[in-house]
Amino acid sequence: MSNFLGSHAINMDAKGRLAIPAKVREILMQACGGRIVLTANADEERCVLVYPEPEWEILRVKIEDLPNMKKPVRRLQRLVLGNAAPMEMDSAGRILVPPTLRRHANLEKKLMLVGQGKKLELWSEERWFEWLDETSCDEDIPPEMEALSL
């Protein structure tokens, strides 16, 4: 199964195209033949999520099936389904990021592509470093995390 690790600095050109780094591209090709899905994340640190299609399908079904009489569920559905975009790489291994997602994550020229195991995250470089510097953990640590030992 696919396993994305590490981060890469990449550039988006004026047309919104971005070249997937060759190493990541390889993993994507064998995970899903290059068929990927981009979407928005739903938490307050805005970035774009990049899923291999099979992984996305699992998630999609779960989200579609949530009963949506409650507001937070509708919000999640509108963000995640409403921003999802199936993508294929062009002959040069590039993908085109839709304007809505560029807006969501504030993507301009300089980006960071961050491996997260089953998926990748795509950040505005500026925001990524901001986030790294700011982040701290004053919130309650959930029990399943407390049990970890790094």
Place this chain on the structure above:
Amino acid sequence: MSNFLGSHAINMDAKGRLAIPAKVREILMQACGGRIVLTANADEERCVLVYPEPEWEILRVKIEDLPNMKKPVRRLQRLVLGNAAPMEMDSAGRILVPPTLRRHANLEKKLMLVGQGKKLELWSEERWFEWLDETSCDEDIPPEMEALSL
């Protein structure tokens, strides 16, 4: 089965016509031969719902059959059944949005068409972004949603 994803910025012209984006049009053609139904939604965020006819039929029957001694049910029926409008696309792939629905969702020139799996939502662009930017995620998160891992 139809599976609408992603959002598209579209314009309504002075006559109330709006061009369905080509990709969405394709999905609609194969889902229902272009026969769609527009109607109002019933929650507080007002938008127009766009269903392929077969999907609409399933929903219509469910809503018609609800026992309607309670006020919220009557409200739902009046809004959803009372605003439903069957539509066909013209030769250029455009539809005409009825004035009542334009009013319901405050549709003027700039709109967003948002994929939501089995259906599409049509928003005033202004309202869509307003709603997205509302950070209020502090409402009760239902347990089935809490268990998700994006």
Place this chain on the structure above:
DNA sequence: CTAGAAACCACTTTTTCCCACTTGTGCACA
């Protein structure tokens, strides 16, 4: 008879695909 909607047609803009150039990296050989 009038107003609004539908069909049609022509024009403009956007998107997509492809090709060529530049940059970077790794390897071999001096």
Place this chain on the structure above:
DNA sequence: TGTGCACAAGTGGGAAAAAGTGGTTTCTAG
């Protein structure tokens, strides 16, 4: 260990095709 060569990766632009837009005319219903 340094230099250069060769191949792979990344970047940019342009042309063809597709999509979207706007207007005019015809039809239909009130």
